[in-house]
Amino acid sequence: MDRYQGWKWYDTILIAILLIAFLICIIILKDIVMSIACLLLIAIIITFFSKEINITLADRMIKKGKYEKALKYCKKVLRKDPNYVYAIIKKAEIFEAIEKPKEALQLYDSAISKNPNNNIPWEMKGDLLKKLGKEKEAEESFKKAEILKNKKMEKKWYYKLMKKL
Structure with a gap:
């Protein structure tokens, strides 16, 4: 994932x-x-790499301000794989950009439910909550993201150490 x-x-x-x-x-x-x-x-x-290609194209469309086109790329990926977390996250970014924070939060929650060990949706949810003035909830999301990042780093260091042994 x-x-x-x-x-x-x-x-x-x-x-x-x-x-x-x-x-x-x-x-x-x-x-x-x-x-x-x-x-x-x-x-x-x-x-x-079709998923990655479409998500990259969606990202480029977001940067150009072409949100409808970006949304089409995300939907294309999600039709093939509705559980692809990165497409859900990118779709949430689009909803944030077009100022639909409620939908964006729902999408971040959906991404989290599909892969609770991925720190990215937790971080992005925290950013959105902070923008909405929900400081306490944002802080909780940021803490969860930090914990998940640290776990990933621990695993990386563990595997590097094991390779050296």
């Missing part, structure tokens, strides 16, 4: 390299089998 890292620059480079390999196979080598293999690999990668 904590796989989401967004679409990174190197993902785009990977797709570009595969497209170049496809063109080399078709044009220079005239190798149809390798060309098809490259296309299949591109399709597999894009399919595997």
Whole structure:
């Protein structure tokens, strides 16, 4: 569930390299089998990362102020996987941006119920509650987020230590 890292620059480079390999196979080598293999690999990668791609596109639309378009990307992901926490969080961000805090809070709560060990919705809920002037509730959310972050760090350090042994 904590796989989401967004679409990174190197993902785009990977797709570009595969497209170049496809063109080399078709044009220079005239190798149809390798060309098809490259296309299949591109399709597999894009399919595997479709959630991340759509959430990244939604994020870009939010930054441009195109909230309806961003919402469409989130809905596309949630149709395929209604439990994908990062799409729910991004949808909540959109509702915050269009000044629908009640809906945003419901979405943060939904994300928390689907993955209570993810610190991100707790933090974002805290930010929203603080904006709404609900300081005490915000503080509780921030504390929970901090506890979850610390647990993640403890696990990382534990695994690093175990690797060294």
